[in-house]
Amino acid sequence: QVTLKESGPTLVKPTQSLTLTCTFSGFSLTTSGMGVSWLRQPPGKALEWLAFVSWNDDKRYSPSLSSRLRITKDTSGNQVVLTLTDMDPGDTATYFCVGPLFGIRRPGYYAHWGQGILVTVSS
């Protein structure tokens, strides 16, 4: 059974960095072919894909946010960390992690989601 859960701060100040952790079970990023993505959804708005990391550390980023994003995986294979720098009120959103994703050539669709974490950017 696949489960994912996002954790991290729910309130950050403008210009600060946001670090979120996705902890998952039911699959491992030490397994060939596996990947995890992060997405976000501002209140009342559409979904936006942010970043992806694969088992072999291949990484992809949203072109509009690539200068501010970093995604890493831990060596145990069951956590992925997303960092978004220079936070702005426009980054207020629910952040989701999704996985497992299979392969690198194409992004894949998202069968398993974490519950999401609402992050508010405010001074």
Next chain:
Amino acid sequence: EIVMTQSPATLSLSPGERATLSCRSSESFSHRVAWYQQKPGQAPRVLIYDASARAAGIPSRFSGSGSGTEFTLTITSVQSEDFTIYYCQQYENWPPSFGQGTKLEI
């Protein structure tokens, strides 16, 4: 980057009616489109993948079709629990992209 455009933004129907939701892509591709249902306060749930394959546990009243630049989600007889928001997503190319959503309302 592929842009996905959904229409209509809002669809007003009565229970038992047929719902047709559209998604148009800015580039042509064969089938790598998924449809999601999202209820308030919940994560999205995949309904359809590969344009027409129903995900596990999804009722048969949900179906998907299309290729090229036009994709459709059909709900043959809308139930009360179906009145919520639906998103399409392409996964043909990086970066993956979503439509802006269609709200199905009573």
